[in-house]
Amino acid sequence: MTLDTAVVPSTKPKSKGYLLWLAAGVAVVILLWYLHTHVSFDWHTLGVQLHAVDLRYVLAAIALIYFSFWLRAVRWALLLSPVKRASSRELVASQLIGFSAVALIGRIADLSRPYLIARKLKTPVASQLAIYSIERAFDLGAAAILFSVTLAFAPHNLPHHETYLKAGKGALALTALIVIFALALRLAGETVARLSRTLLSPLSKPLAEKLSERVLEFRDGLRTVSTFREFFAALAVSLLMWGGISGCYLLSAHAFVAEPTLAHFSFTQIMLVFAVSLGGSLLQLPILGWFTQIGIIALAFHGFFDVPNETATACAAVIFFSSSLSIIPAGLIAAKLEGTSLRQAVKETEAAEPAPLA
Numbered sequence: 221m222t223l224d225t226a227v228v229p230s231t232k233p234k235s236k237g238y239l240l241w242l243a244a245g246v247a248v249v250i251l252l253w254y255l256h257t258h259v260s261f262d263w264h265t266l267g268v269q270l271h272a273v274d275l276r277y278v279l280a281a282i283a284l285i286y287f288s289f290w291l292r293a294v295r296w297a298l299l300l301s302p303v304k305r306a307s308s309r310e311l312v313a314s315q316l317i318g319f320s321a322v323a324l325i326g327r328i329a330d331l332s333r334p335y336l337i338a339r340k341l342k343t344p345v346a347s348q349l350a351i352y353s354i355e356r357a358f359d360l361g362a363a364a365i366l367f368s369v370t371l372a373f374a375p376h377n378l379p380h381h382e383t384y385l386k387a388g389k390g391a392l393a394l395t396a397l398i399v400i401f402a403l404a405l406r407l408a409g410e411t412v413a414r415l416s417r418t419l420l421s422p423l424s425k426p427l428a429e430k431l432s433e434r435v436l437e438f439r440d441g442l443r444t445v446s447t448f449r450e451f452f453a454a455l456a457v458s459l460l461m462w463g464g465i466s467g468c469y470l471l472s473a474h475a476f477v478a479e480p481t482l483a484h485f486s487f488t489q490i491m492l493v494f495a496v497s498l499g500g501s502l503l504q505l506p507i508l509g510w511f512t513q514i515g516i517i518a519l520a521f522h523g524f525f526d527v528p529n530e531t532a533t534a535c536a537a538v539i540f541f542s543s544s545l546s547i548i549p550a551g552l553i554a555a556k557l558e559g560t561s562l563r564q565a566v567k568e569t570e571a572a573e574p575a576p577l578a
Contacts, residue, residue, distance in 0.1 A: 269476065269534035277475035281468040281542040288468075289315050289547065291461040295358070296337070298454055299351045299445065304343055311337060313554040320551020321562045323544045332565040340558070346437065353438040354445065357402060362458035363498065364395040366466065370491045409439030465543065466494050472539040479531050482521075489525065496520040497539075514540050 293311040300306055318333030334348035372392065405412055413435040420428035445451045470490045476482040497517050517536035521527040527535070555561050 269479070269531050270537070272478045273475045273534075273538060274477050275475070277471045278538060278542055281471035281475070281539075282546045284464045284468045284471065285543055285546060286550070288461045288464040289319065291457055291464070292355075295454055295457045295461070296351060296355065298450065298457065299354060300341075300347075301450075303347050304341055306341055310340065313558050314340060316547060316551045316554040317558065317560070317562060317565055318551075319544075320548045320555075321566050323548055323551075324562060325566055329562075329566045336558070336560075336565055350437045353434070357398065357438070358454055358458040359462070361395060361398045362455065362462045364392075364398065366459060366462050367491055367495055368392040368395055370488055371495075374488045405435065405439045409436060413439075466491060468543050469494050469497070469539055472542050473535055475538060476531065476535055479527065479535075481525055481527055482531065482535055492524055493517060493520045510540065510545075513544075 290308065290312060292315045293308040296311050296315070297306050297308045300311075314333050314336040317336060318330065321329035321332050331349075331352070334352040335345060337343075338345045338348040368389075372389065413432040416435055417428045417432040420431060445454060466487070470485060470487055473482045473485040473490060473493075497513065497520070499516075514533065514536045517539055518529070518532040521532035521535060522529055551562065555565065
């Protein structure tokens with residue numbers, strides 16, 4: 221089934237979208253009021269810190285992020301090769317549109333990428349959802365490997381060394397769990413799907429069926445990696461991509477040349493901030509998610525490395541702009557060239573996938 225045949229008219233009330241935006245706006249106002257009345261914060265200092273940013277570092281950080289999005293297209297083409305041959309050039313636009321939609325609309329828009337690719341390449345949506353599932357697994361695994369290797373071998377003279385050690389061990393354990401889970405699905409996907417359906421059916425039959433479908437899609441995605449060569453190629457691209465994203469964080473921190481702590485930040489230090497940031501991005505709401513993500517990153521800088529609140533917030537804002545918001549102009553241009561829009565891409569995804577991911 222292709223995207224065109226899968227899309228059906230949505231029965232959701234249009235007012236839901238407006239209510240979500242209204243709720244997000246109210247939450248932002250409440251959050252700003254709380255910060256203004258309960259947190260000691262010098263807004264003038266924040267402006268001074270932002271004004272002193274070295275834009276050369278910021279531009280280099282944005283360049284790394286764009287390179288990482290190209291690597292995403294390369295990896296998707298690699299995972300897609302057993303089903304259909306496609307070049308990374310054909311897939312870049314869908315990556316840009318999808319992640320621009322996530323930046324503006326929230327994590328719910330992430331599924332727009334497989335649907336856009338299915339429509340562009342005229343392939344079954346299920347095959348692209350399977351690749352999306354395995355892509356997420358490679359993301360999680362590559363990030364865990366990068367964290368564990370970097371944090372577990374952190375120099376002993378770094379502040380909070382015990383925190384680094386615990387984070388490294390946790391990442392190693394997570395990596396092991398990912399491998400075990402992937403092997404279980406690869407060898408016994410039907411059994412895992414049936415078991416999840418049996419256990420969850422008493423709670424919610426629709427949820428149980430949806431989770432069972434996701435397990436089978438993930439199993440099918442794992443089957444697209446049929447050789448060790450494909451596996452290690454995808455893993456290498458994933459590690460390079462996540463190295464580029466963490467490099468974006470590091471360059472953004474180095475842009476604050478007037479703050480000695482940030483100007484001399486090490487790769488090991490930024491990985492701790494990076495890990496906290498990824499945890500906070502798992503649930504990203506429209507607009508409100510911008511402020512929560514900036515707040516989480518700023519809290520990591522201030523809590524772990526005693527960076528002043530104003531400087532930490534300014535640095536967090538630059539990191540979020542470089543890593544997330546900077547892609548939006550390219551996404552808008554790509555959507556125009558593809559004959560769609562960010563909102564339309566998300567609407568098509570919602571219409572084709574009425575039930576959310578389990």
